[in-house]
Amino acid sequence: MSSETTHRPLVAILSGAGISTDSGIPDxxxxxxxxxxxxxxxxxxxxxxxxxxxxxxxxxxxxxxxxKALHARPNAAHEAVARLERSGVPVRVITQNVDGLHQIAGMPARKVLELHGTxxxxxxxxxxxxxxxxxxxxxxxxxxxxxxxxxxxxxxxxxxVMFGESLDPEVLTEAVAVAQACEIFIAVGTSLQVQPAASLAGLAAEHDARLIIVNAEPTPYDELADEVVREPISVALPTLLDRIAAG
The missing domain is CATH 3.30.1600.10 (SIR2/SIRT2 'Small Domain')
Incomplete structure (x- = not known):
């Protein structure tokens, strides 16, 4: 048996409103x-x-x-993120959402950065x-x-975080560190138009991460992406993350 350990890349997932629409939460x-x-x-x-x-x-x-947001349940996309983390792949979620569905799906709270609070x-x-x-x-x-x-x-x-309020600087600093350190950065269900969250995608690409964008509409960062996926998120993201888990 080989003593070599398989390298598992750090995967950062930036999630926006689009990941939760199939849970009944409006964009x-x-x-x-x-x-x-x-x-x-x-x-x-x-x-x-x-x-x-x-x-x-x-x-x-x-x-x-x-x-209805507080009564919403995670959908297949949230569950796929939690499943990837359980598979042993290092995962950090940076979310623009305030619905808490990543944690309800099983992502450890310490691995979820809520940019806009809860x-x-x-x-x-x-x-x-x-x-x-x-x-x-x-x-x-x-x-x-x-x-x-x-x-x-x-x-x-x-x-x-309401309009007119600043993001928590500690949360933002940690999100920047994750974007700089990851090897794969997946932006899912976000228009990548709201700063400073959107800039994390560009930051990850600058640090040689593989940038994947899963979103129904075009984003300002599509030209930087290694892969752009337009299929419905609750189908496309599980397929993508299962592929990453399989190595």
């Missing part, structure tokens, strides 16, 4: 995206509007209460205390239109 920027259909909805997740307008906050809480928790904008989104939504359902922080009375918001 925001695509041709049928929420922001294109209802530009006013963008105010509900814009920090300045949210902090200064109680009516915006009330509407925002109603939107969260009515959202919709599964709430945070006080004053004392930064965190608690579960389910608890906050129970308060909304019980009649609190704009629930305040139980610790200090401050304004609560979802633990997501």
């Amino acid at each position: 925001y920027r695509g041709p049928q995206g929420l922001w294109r259909q209802d530009p006013e909805a963008e105010k509900l997740v814009t920090y300045e509007y949210y902090m200064t307008d109680p009516e915006i906050r009330r509407r925002s809480w109603q939107m969260r209460r009515d959202s 919709a599964r928790a709430v945070q006080c904008t004053h004392c930064e205390a965190r608690s579960g989104m389910d608890e906050a939504l129970e308060r909304v359902a019980a009649g609190e239109a704009d629930p305040a922080c139980r610790e200090c009375g401050g304004i609560l918001k979802s633990a997501t």
Whole structure:
């Protein structure tokens, strides 16, 4: 028996809204995206509007209460990512999504970098205390239109990065390090138009990673890619990742 160990390349997966559409979570920027259909909805997740307008906050809480996202389940694409990690291939997920579906599918939380935070928790904008989104939504359902922080009375918001807020610098620094270190970088379900997340694809290519883009629409980074896949994500990604797992 050979004593040589098989080299397993570090695979970085940058996931965007497109990976979750088959779980029933709408895309925001695509041709049928929420922001294109209802530009006013963008105010509900814009920090300045949210902090200064109680009516915006009330509407925002109603939107969260009515959202199906927290009840969504991982689809075949999320499951394929977790399966690749279980196969022994080093995998790091950098996600623009806030739905937590990678972790629910089985990816260890420490291997998932959530660039835009998580919709599964709430945070006080004053004392930064965190608690579960389910608890906050129970308060909304019980009649609190704009629930305040139980610790200090401050304004609560979802633990997501709203428009007008900066990304967590520690999370971004780690994402940059992963992009620079990986041998394979897969951008899946992302338009690669939102910075700084989109620039990670170019950064990986600059550091000689094999760049693969899986997305229905063209992206600004297609010309840099070694492979561009247009097939439906929940079919294309499992096929691609199973191929990588097989070596």
